[in-house]
Amino acid sequence: VPECSYRGRGARADIINHLSRIHDLVVFEADSVFNRHDFDLNSSAGYYLKLTYLDEAQDILIYACLMRGDNRQIIWNERFYREKEDVFKILSEVAEAVAKKIGATITPQEENLIEKYSTPNLTAYDYYLQARDLLWQHELTRDTSVLPTARNLLQNAIRFDSCFAPGYAGMSNLYLINNWWNKYFDDD
Numbered sequence: 001v002p003e004c005s006y007r008g009r010g011a012r013a014d015i016i017n018h019l020s021r022i023h024d025l026v027v028f029e030a031d032s033v034f035n036r037h038d039f040d041l042n043s044s045a046g047y048y049l050k051l052t053y054l055d056e057a058q059d060i061l062i063y064a065c066l067m068r069g070d071n072r073q074i075i076w077n078e079r080f081y082r083e084k085e086d087v088f089k090i091l092s093e094v095a096e097a098v099a100k101k102i103g104a105t106i107t108p109q110e111e112n113l114i115e116k117y118s119t120p121n122l123t124a125y126d127y128y129l130q131a132r133d134l135l136w137q138h139e140l141t142r143d144t145s146v147l148p149t150a151r152n153l154l155q156n157a158i159r160f161d162s163c164f165a166p167g168y169a170g171m172s173n174l175y176l177i178n179n180w181w182n183k184y185f186d187d188d
Contacts, residue, residue, distance in 0.1 A: 006133035007126075008053030011062060011091060015051070018095035018114045024104040047075075049098060060084055064094050066101055076101045087125075088117040124160035127153045128167055135173060150174060 020027040052063040065077040078097060080090045092115045099106055106114070119125050131153035134146040151174055157167040 005053055005055065006129050007055055008051065009133060009136070010129035011053050011087075012051050013132075014091045015049070015095050015098075018092060019099060021113045022095075022099050022104050022106055022110050024106070025099060025102070047098075047102060048072075051094075055084075058084055060087055060090060062090055062094060064098065066098055085122065087122065089115075118166050119161045119164045121161040121164070124157045124164050124167065127157035127160065128164065128170060131157065131170055135170065135177070138177065147174060147178065 016027055019025055046069055048067045048069050050065045050067065052061075052065075054061040054063075060080075060082055062080045063077065064080065065074055067074050076098075080094055082090050095114055096106065096111070119128075131150040134150040134153070137143065138146050138150070151171070154167050154170045154174065157164055158171070161167070
């Protein structure tokens with residue numbers, strides 16, 4: 001996933017989240033399995049999913065490549081090209097295709113969870129992705145200057161969809177970060 005794309009990083013996280021809903025799979029975030037962002041050979045990782053996310057004017061292209069963890073052999077790759085409005089369908093399709101290629105069994109209940117979106121509102125989702133990216137940035141750098149922007153983005157997400165649970169969860173996370181930060185790092 002290109003490092004400059006909050007949407008690409010968000011797509012990767014959402015696909016991993018979809019895959020983690022499948023009982024037949026054990027899913028790890030790449031950073032917890034590999035030593036570098038690019039990745040070292042690692043026999044404990046059965047497969048590695050690499051994504052390229054391209055956001056064009058009205059369309060999205062995701063190139064998914066599934067490799068063996070021990071030798072980087074490509075065992076499957078596919079392009080998913082759709083209109084932006086179909087972003088949630090693309091993320092579900094990628095997750096289901098990966099699971100099927102690995103040979104995982106997907107129950108009907110798991111399939112329903114994978115195909116369920118958190119919001120039908122693309123604007124709310126985009127605000128949320130930007131905020132989530134800033135919160136990840138804060139986790140890595142402890143840069144508190146990004147927190148007010150993250151709060152504004154989450155508030156915008158909730159304004160566009162008042163039932164958007166991840167937006168509220170993000171606000172709760174932000175509240176916890178602020179309280180923790182103030183408790184341990186406040187100079188007062």
